[in-house]
Amino acid sequence: MFENLSERLSGVFDRLTKQGALSEDDVRTAMREVRVALLEADVSLPVARDFIKAVEKKATGAAVTKSVTPGQQVIKIVHDELIAVLSGDEDPGRLKIDNPPAPVLMVGLQGGGKTTTTAKIAKRLKEREGKKVLMASLDVNRPAAMEQLAILGTQIGVDTLPIVKGEDPVAIAKRAKTQASLGGYDVYLLDTAGRLSIDEELMAQVEAVRDVANPRETLLVVDGLTGQDAVTTAENFDSRIGITGVVLTRMDGDGRGGAALSMRAITGKPIRFVGLGEKMDALETFEPQRIAGRILG
Numbered sequence: 427m428f429e430n431l432s433e434r435l436s437g438v439f440d441r442l443t444k445q446g447a448l449s450e451d452d453v454r455t456a457m458r459e460v461r462v463a464l465l466e467a468d469v470s471l472p473v474a475r476d477f478i479k480a481v482e483k484k485a486t487g488a489a490v491t492k493s494v495t496p497g498q499q500v501i502k503i504v505h506d507e508l509i510a511v512l513s514g515d516e517d518p519g520r521l522k523i524d525n526p527p528a529p530v531l532m533v534g535l536q537g538g539g540k541t542t543t544t545a546k547i548a549k550r551l552k553e554r555e556g557k558k559v560l561m562a563s564l565d566v567n568r569p570a571a572m573e574q575l576a577i578l579g580t581q582i583g584v585d586t587l588p589i590v591k592g593e594d595p596v597a598i599a600k601r602a603k604t605q606a607s608l609g610g611y612d613v614y615l616l617d618t619a620g621r622l623s624i625d626e627e628l629m630a631q632v633e634a635v636r637d638v639a640n641p642r643e644t645l646l647v648v649d650g651l652t653g654q655d656a657v658t659t660a661e662n663f664d665s666r667i668g669i670t671g672v673v674l675t676r677m678d679g680d681g682r683g684g685a686a687l688s689m690r691a692i693t694g695k696p697i698r699f700v701g702l703g704e705k706m707d708a709l710e711t712f713e714p715q716r717i718a719g720r721i722l723g
């Protein structure tokens with residue numbers, strides 16, 4: 427199992443003489459341990475490298491007060507830097523959905539948790555913000571996915587756009603907009619189709635939907651356990667579609683959350699929510715402190 431970073435570092439520093447400030451050598455030795463911890467947490471190599479460079483700069487020469495050990499001091503610097511990189515929006519859980527009806531586009535690969543997350547967000551908007559929400563599935567190639575959204579809608583008490591056989595995604599998006607306006611909805615969530623991998627057909631379809639929907643928010647849903655693949659997916663979707671935020675699912679799993687750091691560092695997009703299970707309540711606003719603690723172990 428993972429050895430936590432504090433233990434690793436105290437081992438390193440026990441062997442060093444106590445000094446008034448962290449020397450370059452102390453810091454270099456410590457950074458080797460930090461690097462291993464980051465890579466074990468599934469942070470991508472270039473991100474880990476840049477991160478360590480930044481920490482090294484801050485840590486070298488930092489004063490060590492009597493109340494903390496050099497190891498604790500380094501951990502604090504690493505922790506603060508993790509928070510700095512991970513922090514995006516002040517309030518990541520507040521979607522920009524004024525001027526009703528506000529369209530929100532949900533995008534991502536098949537199996538990432540898009541449909542589940544769409545319903546979780548709908549429930550949250552309804553219960554916490556008192557919004558009237560409409561959901562629509564655009565996954566015309568997978569009738570089961572369309573039905574899944576309708577079932578979740580019934581379960582959480584949120585309306586779904588009735589399914590019309592043979593309609594294409596752009597037509598569904600237009601109908602959702604009309605229905606949302608006529609029905610006095612505050613927000614409508616468009617659950618786009620997913621594929622097993624990114625392909626031209628998928629991207630062209632999502633792009634066409636984006637152009638008619640003109641979404642206020644475009645949220646990418648990715649499996650947080652897939653590490654670097656999640657980051658590559660985000661880069662692809664962002665360059666083609668433009669995303670306003672990321673939802674990392676399966677953060678209830680064994681992963682150490684390193685994907686979150688790589689995601690922020692590489693795409694620059696804020697992580698808005700994390701999925702913590704299959705249940706409709708298992709969605710939380712992203713909190714940098716939590717993930718930082720998890721990455722450090």
Ligand code: GDP
Nearest residue numbers: 536537538539540541542675676701702703704
């Ligand atoms: P989609 O193909 O992207 O729409 O994915 P689904 O929403 O159908 O989700 C695929 C599977 O992952 C389902 O069995 C979900 O219950 C499950 N799932 C979604 N989000 C989470 C999560 O945060 N944690 C866990 N453990 N499972 C999740």
